[in-house]
Amino acid sequence: MSGKHLRSRFEEQGRRPVRIANCSGGRNDPGYQMLRHAERGYVDFITGDYLAEVSLAENAEAMRAEKHNGWFDTCLDGVQQSLDFLAEKHIKVIVNGGGLNPGGLARKIQQLIQEKGYGLRVAYVSGDDILEEVRSELLETKQLPPHLDGDNPDVNLNRLATAFLDTEMKPLVAANAYLGARGIVKALDAGADIIICGRVADASPVIGAAWWWFGWNDADYDRLAHALVAGHLIECSGYLTGGNFSGFDQYNDLDLFVDIPFPIAEIELDGSTIVTMDDTGKGLLNEDTVRCQFLYELQGAIYLNSDVTADLTDVTIKEVRSNRVQVRGIKGSPPPATTKFGIFYQGGYQCQLLLNATGYATNQKWDLLEKQVKYRLKRNGVLEKFDILEFQIIGTPQENPESQLASTTYCRVFAQAPDEVTCVMLRKSWAEFVMQHFSGLHYSLDFRAAMPMRYIAYYPALYPQHRLQESAHILQVDGTTEKCLNAGHPPNFQDPPCKRISFDAEPLPTRTGPTKRVRIGDITLGRSGDKGANLNFGIIPKDSSHWPWLRSFFSRAKLRELIGKDWKDEYFIERIEFPNIQAVHFVIYGILGRGSSSSVILDALGKGFCDYIRDKVIDVPVDIFGHGE
Template identity: 50%
Template sequence: MRYQAELGDVDFIRGDYLAEVNVAENAQAHAAGHHPGWEQTCWDGIEQTIYLLAEKRIKVVVNGGAHNLKGLAEKVQRLVSRKGLHLEVAYVSGDNLIEEMKDIRSKGLPPHLDSNNGEVQYANHTLDLMEKENKPIISANAYLGAVADTSPVIGAAWYWYSWSDTDYDRLAGALIVGHLIECSGYVTGSNFSGFTEYNLDHLYDITFGIADVEEHGTCVITKHDAKKGFITEDTVKCQFLYELQGNVYLNSDVKAIMDDVQAQRQEGKNRVRLLGIKGAPPPPTTKLAIFYNAGYQSEIVINATGYGTLEKFDLYERMIRFGLKRLGIHDQFDILEFRRIGIPESNPSSQLRSTTYLRILAESGDPKTNLGLASLLGEFAMQHFSGFHSTSDHHTAIPRPDISYYPAIYPQVQLKTSINILESSKSGTAIGTTSIPTTPPPRFEELTKCASYDTASSIPLESFGPTKPARIGDVVLARSGDKGANANIGFFVPTFLPTSYPPSSPLFAQSWGWLRSFLTIARLKEMMGESWDDAFYVERVEFPGIMAVHFVVYGVLGMGVSGSSRLDSFAKGMGDWLRDIVVEVPVAFLEGRRDHKTERQRL
């Protein structure tokens, strides 16, 4: 925060400090009195920057108040008073619905976020919150307009340009602007799949993105010249494709329709314009993130090296399952998984290249069941396969509380929200509050089934000439992320990598024709290989203006967020895994990229 204020001229600093997982983790600690309820890094940023905010008249819009917005706001107000600064402090309330959700057994469970999609199968245990006893809710927070996730940018631009609450195209443009700069340095080089073609020393100690929001909702994404990082069409495309729901981005204020999105490099360094976003009235519901105590979780990790690794893990799994059955607890787990991570290198040049591991994940409603599993580590300590070793602390086998996630929808008209403006007494000791109730959006538009299609005008793949086996990532970039139980993956033709062909090259347009024709729903399932399950459901859309094919894979993350048993529970690595899959790639595209490397490096 201090860098953004210190290094150049900005009107607003916005900050999104809340991932659903840390909301859940902190809720329980706050309720027990072990956590202040707000995000400490948010307070740190404000405290470090307070004099600059006052000097430069920079407005700050953040959601770091988390479970204790009032507490953080009052702490900031006391800081302002103590420093003798003339700054106003306010907070928004009404997102916390924990009291309304405590009686779900009598009132009913709110609809699931994916309930309007009849093709989606819920993961096992999704409805445990309702169907099983002893699953107490620990937090329930609704996404509010103009303050949640990407929305602070809507609030800032709305205020700056005095927009109407029905200026849907403008609001939608600002929503996607917020999406682009929401995730720290993700638009300035972090989490960028094209990083391997850049100087690695340019990819750390980076500053975050800045959005020059224009009156019609379009924007230019840029950054301070100081420090490292960079902004290109490719970093903007990567972040645009992160955690999308499809071609429509839902928000409490507006729906953003993104089919015609474009990213255009502007004159000057680190400047990319985003345009083409259309808007429509928001849905009548908003997202409600419910977290609850699902029971207890244990994790055991063991290593194996070299010869007979498959048989070693077979032996260990059989032994543990035998022990659990003898204790009479094998079938008492909600989840009991034996996941094999990695494959030992053939003819390894070192022991590390030969070592892989087995991850045992167990969840149950009774900690005694998990303790039974932990007891087997001692009982069978000297009955193991050859070369057995472990680098993990066996304390991870001791049961710890497991927090699970239920994503719901909630009617916007039932929210009771307000703006609360603080004011200190002359002595600075007492803090008064003026509360102003807010109202829901004036118009709603019912949700419709998400778009999904293979390309409308497929080009015969043989028309692109001879092919050879290559990783699809040799010619396309990707970005993936999580949306609850679902993963999104966007693939696109790079624009400005050192080895990509320039937009003036015929290969640039041809590569888009190939990508959209090649990367069908059926092809994605094929590429997922053993990770595909027929219980999953896929939606596919295209963004021609950025030459991107986008997928949502429903159910692949199980319960989602903290409730997912996947190693990559946020699906951040899914795009890079799929870029490593070998497919038949036209030779012309591979050779064309090499031919243009020298020219790109010069540019």
């Protein structure tokens, strides 16, 4: 952008903070969430994150079968509902709702604009789809691209992680690189009002909006790093404003968490941010909700992005008044030379059989079930053909139960196999013993739940940024392309700083006084979630005076102990502290297998892990509570 135009825009905007709203944290957030921001909120941009790791791949298969447009209908619905207000209020939209077909969605929206007679300009960003390139390289070299966690010698990859090298048995479905904000900025410079992206990084729409608004350059690393964190905070929509909040039970009025508003980030010229929301009388936004969301989906103290590397160690989060929380203290530096990309492939087939047992002798009942099923599978010659066969027991019968439901647990017989026939044999083998079952067996629905379904597996890898062919495409009113702008590449790269800061706090002096039995959740808040094969978990004290004890207590060894029977020696734990916000954060490598779409565990997204740990009962020194507790 020329200096003249930059000065003109700054004079018009008065260098005020840019207000960036979020309308979606996933493909199911409805279109009316965009409308709400456009109608009642004073915002400059509306951003939306519609993508999850597996949704691109699911859409890819449906697109090839001509059963899907490749974009997200909820995104289109949001624009369609909001178009009148977008035009009236000059609100710009930046979303990744284009999925695998951002050009198709952009042209559809341009058609809607033309029908209404508005002068809004639409653009889309391309360059993330690298499927054909990856497919050709795999066929030619038979070499694995570097795994996202490959530089960590302590990480053990899942034994099935490299199965996609057999491209005939495990054909590739999609391969998409995470793009930064450069294409978005190019489109805004060219006058675009609505920008449709595919697989840009979750925070890229927010980074691009702030970058363009203030006219930053691509070496304003501290500012870009703050915008990255602002995007990280608001991209999960309701997760910042009361959704998925571990402290919801402290509030008597649960209606507070029904139909909550989605967040807004007010970003200053220096990048520092106030996160806020419309005051509708619903939702919750305070230091606790912001700290919890900050800890979500981190991979340590160093946050890598295509445009900037952010050091989060000294982050500060402070409530300045009701529904307004300031975030600052982020340090930026050049981005890494690589960006993340995901390879998605047909992993085979999976199925589950759900069987219920009531009350008496439950443990023996499940032992008998496993013996029966494995016996028949072996006799049928397929037991060794399964990639995965697990008998997962969910729940514990209530002692002296008050109802039959309180006495009931269920077994999830979960299987994965390369072919459909093997999975079919799970149901068939059990059916052969169906009249030999343990006493009191009953079913969840019926055997249709055991029918095999294809599943998509995931391999997170690294891709050289200099090879990206990222572009912004500006459409004319008839939907044809007026011009195509090369996004270029960052001017400087660096080797990523060490992100595995795995120290434990110095243990506190041994206390010899009395202790009390406490559920961890009574004195802490936290959040957990998935990133590929890994699970992250952050925890903070409810009472700030408990911080010295909490940071000393939550060591890597203690977390392994608390994980209990779910721990496996192939897992690896990293640990980091954020002292300014009194948080301990862990990454548990490998616990989700190959990632959520093919994970064996019931909590495939890792969201329940935090409350599992918070449900543990421990001995806490009485003196940390002070007098009167």
